[in-house]
Amino acid sequence: MTAPPPPRRLSRDELPHETLALARALIGKTLVHDLPEGRLSVRIVETEAYPVGDAAGHAFIGQTRRNATLFRDFGHAYVYLGYGVSWLLNVSSETHGVGAGVLIRAGEPIEGVDEMIRRRGRARLVELTSGPGKLAMAMGVDKRLDGADFFAGGPLWLGEAVRPRGEIGVSVRIGITKDADRPLRFYERANPFVSGPRKLNR
DNA sequence: AGTGCGATTGACT
């Protein structure tokens, strides 16, 4: 077995800072977490945008201690606990003082699959990272990484695409009640690691 | 101090 070539780290200006463009651009890119146990990486296949002024976004109520990372400049990890159960990972977008971000909802396991299986307590590949809480758990992402900079040489980073991406689908976002009709969810069509009901994924 | 509510998941009918 030959290990796949490591992806190159992306720099801050190789991705759009604007929220919707970022959500689209992240599809196909690599999310990496380097740990003592080894490298965990996924190919990002699903995202959701939470732009400025979006009533569904955590930043809508203004800056609080919980959502402070969303107001940092582009490229910081906003990690919060959803439903008291799951950690969810976002990338802060726009510029300092502007509360917006992109939720990373699903990925396709690339490296560290055995470790992901251990962390998830599930052996089936499709159950490892096909949802935002699952992805964070498999990738070893929790509150400790809130505020981490994706582009400062740290253990959590974004890499170039490891292969061309397929056609991108767009749908409404999953699990929200406010601003629920906006087409702000992006995913790679026909990718088995995308979350959500199949009818949303066409 | 008490209340209500999720950017979810997994178990179960």
Place this chain on the structure above:
DNA sequence: GTCAATCGCACTA
């Protein structure tokens, strides 16, 4: 398909 678990946070008083 339905539904409970679980808890940090924002808000009210």
